[in-house]
Amino acid sequence: MTGVLAAARDRARDVLDPAFYDYVAGGAGRERVVADNERAFDRLALLPRVLRGSAVRDTTVDLPGAPGAAPVLVAPTAFHRLAHPDGELATARAAARTGVVLVTGMAATTAVAEVAAAARAADPAAAVWFQLYLQPEPEVTECLVRRAERAGCTALVVTVDSPVFGRRERDLRNGFTDLPAGYAAENMRDLPGGPPGRTRDIAMSPALSWDDLARLREATALPVLLKGVLHPADARLAVERGADGVVVSNHGGRQCDAVPAAVDALPAVVAAVDGRVPVLLDGGVRRGTDVAVSLALGATAVGVGRPVVWGLAAGGEAGVRQVLEELLDEYDHALALCGARGNADLAPDLVVRRGGAR
Ligand SMILES: Cc1cc2nc3c(=O)[nH]c(=O)nc-3n(C[C@H](O)[C@H](O)[C@H](O)COP(=O)(O)O)c2cc1C
């Protein structure tokens, strides 16, 4: 891979602590799914239309709590201060200045109120969403939700693909199990039942159920998206249970190393949701053409995880901006090459298998 994103990754590899680089780059098991998320895009081709384009293309999308957003989002990734001293504040400014929704999360090393304030200072119209794992104690979840609401977040993203933490062999080998001294998951500070002034650990629970989601649904007026849906039956259930969107994601290959690539799981979820709520996708998006393929197959927008961390490590706010701008420019260019006047002109007939008919 060459290009802006690969250059950022190479620079990140040079500057980061090798154990943190491995934590970001790696995934579960043999890392088959990490690789397959990208390879699945390589197996798909765009079939352009001709003589029907436009010199001005509308690439904006309407997302829950984020009208007129770019079709690329910053997926939630942990621990940005380990990538760069400006941490999540730099990411927030870069996302805001490119019209990109930032999904900040429970595992951020900067509190959500500060992150959202930095985004709004860069652009008053910036949208920030908050990602959380439902905690076994409902009062802890509710406290986190109130923090996100007070910070001005416009949607919640509940990650449902992590009943347990993935087995990441690089991290086990490197002994990367905890944040180094001096860093903390700031959103986890001063929560009910936790040590006063200190942070609680993020809990993952295999005993969560749709009832826990119902409790969250009742506890907030914010839109709620479910992240980490792969089975179409779960996508249907999510809509029935009041989700405002689903994110097709395998957590960047960091959870189960035997699941399909994100883009391969997308069409069945899109069919099951049947237009009732937006379907987002993340995992392996590295080029504007990957954005185009995803939107053609029915995604409303896509998230990027690792490339943002690489950009941050390589150049702080400017590094993240470069990564996001490159993806958005490439996407607009891909639209032009496909004869599309905007996202709406992308449809499944524009995607074929590389090396064969569909
Ligand atoms: C370093 C790292 C940390 C992550 N932390 C979280 C997290 O805290 N919560 C979450 O829902 N997903 C987390 N993810 C998953 C991302 O949100 C996203 O699903 C994935 O990175 C997308 O794949 P990509 O990296 O190929 O773009 C993390 C991913 C990485 C690489």
Ligand SMILES: O=C(O)C(=O)c1ccccc1
């Ligand atoms: O590393 C991850 O993928 C992740 O999701 C996570 C979850 C909790 C704390 C830190 C990271």
